[in-house]
Every structure is written in structure tokens, then in C-alpha cells.
Amino acid sequence: MKTWLPMIALCLAAACRGSAPIAGGGPAQGIAAVLIGGRILLPGGEAPSGEITINLEDESAQGEIYRLRVLPRQARLYQVEPGSYRLSPTRSLFGAPEATLEVRVAGRSFRAPFPRELLRESSVSVKPKRIVALGVLEARLSGSPPGEATSLSVSLDNGIEARRRLVETAIHNMMDPSVPSAERERAISWTKALDQSLQDLLTESQRAPLYKLSP
Numbered sequence: 001m002k003t004w005l006p007m008i009a010l011c012l013a014a015a016c017r018g019s020a021p022i023a024g025g026g027p028a029q030g031i032a033a034v035l036i037g038g039r040i041l042l043p044g045g046e047a048p049s050g051e052i053t054i055n056l057e058d059e060s061a062q063g064e065i066y067r068l069r070v071l072p073r074q075a076r077l078y079q080v081e082p083g084s085y086r087l088s089p090t091r092s093l094f095g096a097p098e099a100t101l102e103v104r105v106a107g108r109s110f111r112a113p114f115p116r117e118l119l120r121e122s123s124v125s126v127k128p129k130r131i132v133a134l135g136v137l138e139a140r141l142s143g144s145p146p147g148e149a150t151s152l153s154v155s156l157d158n159g160i161e162a163r164r165r166l167v168e169t170a171i172h173n174m175m176d177p178s179v180p181s182a183e184r185e186r187a188i189s190w191t192k193a194l195d196q197s198l199q200d201l202l203t204e205s206q207r208a209p210l211y212k213l214s215p
Contacts, residue, residue: 030082032129035075035134036068036135038138040052040105042106043142047105049072052104083126084126130197133201134158136166171194
């Protein structure tokens with residue numbers, strides 16, 4: 001029994017950290033999904049690969065905690081339980097929120113304070129068998145003099161146009177013959193939800209004001 005205790009403790013700690021959602025699962029049994037894109041900008045241009053790690057957390061006390069891998073130039077579809085979610089800092093092995101956000105690119109790892117703007121974002125309601133486009137998470141690394149740390153800033157582009165392009169990219173990728181057939185067939189089950197999400201965004205765009213009132 002004693003030999004099992006460290007393993008049990010490790011499993012409980014991993015659960016506190018957050019679980020990995022299923023990428024591209026179908027809307028079976030009333031499951032929901034979120035769509036998120038990534039962009040990593042280097043001094044020399046946009047990086048074709050890399051990774052940004054962030055949590056998606058349900059607002060309820062006993063809600064789900066998902067650890068998302070956000071990849072540049074990709075529209076990632078993640079299956080989640082229905083609920084009210086917000087983007088949050090990743091958590092330590094024992095569940096404590098981390099103060100920084102990590103970006104990996106070009107074989108290196110960079111960290112920056114978790115953006116306050118993301119903490120101020122309103123939560124999003126994810127309903128059964130529906131998809132919510134969260135937006136594009138953008139990491140920008142600026143050049144620095146030799147011997148000084150590289151500056152990193154992270155923001156979320158969740159405007160109507162960015163979310164619409166994200167949904168359109170997901171629809172296009174489903175029909176792309178270069179994508180493995182098993183992945184395409186699995187993703188096609190979300191076609192109806194993606195189409196509804198696109199229609200909702202078009203309606204939202206038509207309702208948006210053409211100008212902003214000056215303060």
C-alpha cells in the first residue's frame with residue numbers, strides 16, 4: 001500500500017494542474033467545444049511553429065480545468081464540458097495559479113507576467129453541441145540589446161473578424177485533402193456546429209456599431 005501512495009498523490013496533483021482536452025472530438029452526448037488560434041511574432045517575422053500554454057477554466061467551484069496547447073497558424077478545436085469558461089494562468093503541479101505565461105519557440109522558452117487584460121475578459125458560455133471561437137492568442141517577442149532579456153508580450157485578438165477567420169479556417173481544414181482522413185472524418189461531426197458558429201458571428205458583425213463614440 002505504501003508503494004501506491006506516491007503515485008496516488010502524483011495523480012491528484014496532476015488533476016489539480018488541469019487535464020488535456022480532446023482535440024477534435026465529436027459532439028457526442030451533449031459535449032461542447034472551443035476553437036482557439038495562435039500567433040507568435042518574432043523580430044524577423046511570424047514564427048511557423050511554437051507553442052503557447054494557457055488554461056481554460058470553468059467559473060464554478062468544482063468546474064473543469066483544461067490545459068490548452070495553442071499553436072501558431074492553427075485553429076485548434078478542443079472538446080470540453082458545457083459551462084462558463086475564461087482563459088486563466090496555468091497551474092503548478094499542486095494546483096496553485098502561476099504568475100507567468102510560457103511561450104516556446106525556436107527551441108527556447110520565454111515567460112512573461114500573465115496579461116491583466118486576459119484576466120479582465122468576460123467569461124464565455126459554452127453550450128452543449130456548440131462551438132465557441134475564443135480568438136487568436138498572440139505572443140510578440142521584441143528584439144533587445146546583447147546581454148538583456150528579450151521582451152515578451154501576450155494578448156488575445158477576440159474581435160469579430162478574428163473569430164470569424166478562425167471558424168473559416170477550421171471549416172477549410174476539415175476539407176483539406178492534406179489532412180489525414182481519420183482526422184477529417186472525426187472533425188466532420190462538428191460541421192453543423194461550425195456552420196452555426198459562423199452564422200452567429202455574421203449576425204454579430206451586422207449588429208456591431210460602425211463607429212465608436214468619443215469619450
